[in-house]
Amino acid sequence: MAETGAVARNVVPLSDADLVLETPRLVLRPLAGDGRDLALGVRLFTDPEVVRYVCSLSSEAELAEEMPVITRRGAGGRLGIWVVTRKDTGEAIGTSILLPLPVEVDDTDWSLVVPERYPEAEIEVGYMLVRDAWGQGFATEACSRLLEFAFESTTLDEIKATTHPENAASQHVLTKCGLRHEGMRRAYDCECSGFSITRAEWERKRRAG
Numbered sequence: 001m002a003e004t005g006a007v008a009r010n011v012v013p014l015s016d017a018d019l020v021l022e023t024p025r026l027v028l029r030p031l032a033g034d035g036r037d038l039a040l041g042v043r044l045f046t047d048p049e050v051v052r053y054v055c056s057l058s059s060e061a062e063l064a065e066e067m068p069v070i071t072r073r074g075a076g077g078r079l080g081i082w083v084v085t086r087k088d089t090g091e092a093i094g095t096s097i098l099l100p101l102p103v104e105v106d107d108t109d110w111s112l113v114v115p116e117r118y119p120e121a122e123i124e125v126g127y128m129l130v131r132d133a134w135g136q137g138f139a140t141e142a143c144s145r146l147l148e149f150a151f152e153s154t155t156l157d158e159i160k161a162t163t164h165p166e167n168a169a170s171q172h173v174l175t176k177c178g179l180r181h182e183g184m185r186r187a188y189d190c191e192c193s194g195f196s197i198t199r200a201e202w203e204r205k206r207r208a209g
């Protein structure tokens with residue numbers, strides 16, 4: 001990373017509008033924590049197929065309790081959870097993230113997500129979609145857009161990702177987006193497949209089209 005907590009004080013905040021990201025078929029907007037976003041969380045986190053490689057199931061009550069924490073944004077708004085919506089139907093189909101990567105703990109350390117600075121941590125990109133939306137290229141579109149945002153609108157020099165070793169669909173999304181497989185590594189308090197892309201690699205990929 002280009003900056004650490006020690007030197008990156010007073011990060012200039014981005015406006016709400018700057019945090020709304022478009023792709024040809026999608027709009028990504030910051031998780032707001034209202035009823036619509038809770039309903040999306042319930043669709044995602046009560047579906048055993050969706051959480052299969054990610055975490056355990058959560059109840060609606062647990063999700064509602066987490067909302068004030070998981071809607072936090074770090075580094076002037078640049079880190080956090082985005083809701084992925086379809087332009088054609090307006091449906092919220094999932095979430096995508098730029099957040100500190102947990103290593104020896106099994107979930108994001110939300111105390112690192114503060115507006116004033118970048119955390120002293122690797123930053124990961126991630127995504128989860130409701131099952132109806134799988135297999136249509138939406139995760140690749142959302143992930144590519146967040147990488148573009150990361151390298152154009154933050155000072156981060158590298159973005160990481162990790163998956164369960166058997167999560168072939170997610171690994172395919174990451175390699176399509178230009179991330180390199182780095183082998184097994186610690187993340188989420190277990191052994192995961194690690195992926196990475198540097199700013200230079202992303203710029204080379206963009207120049208190549």
Ligand SMILES: CC(C)(COP(=O)(O)OP(=O)(O)OC[C@H]1O[C@@H](n2cnc3c(N)ncnc32)[C@H](O)[C@@H]1OP(=O)(O)O)[C@@H](O)C(=O)NCCC(=O)NCCS
Nearest residue numbers: 050127128129134135136137138139140163168169170172
């Ligand atoms: C992983 C996930 C986000 C993929 O979303 P998606 O929109 O279907 O992904 P895309 O369509 O953009 O790309 C998936 C690619 O993987 C391929 N794929 C799907 N299942 C696969 C499998 N079992 N083995 C190998 N490749 C697979 C698809 O063919 C597609 O590649 P293609 O475009 O070359 O055909 C979605 O399945 C999901 O939300 N899963 C549950 C949550 C999760 O695991 N998140 C990732 C945590 S690391």
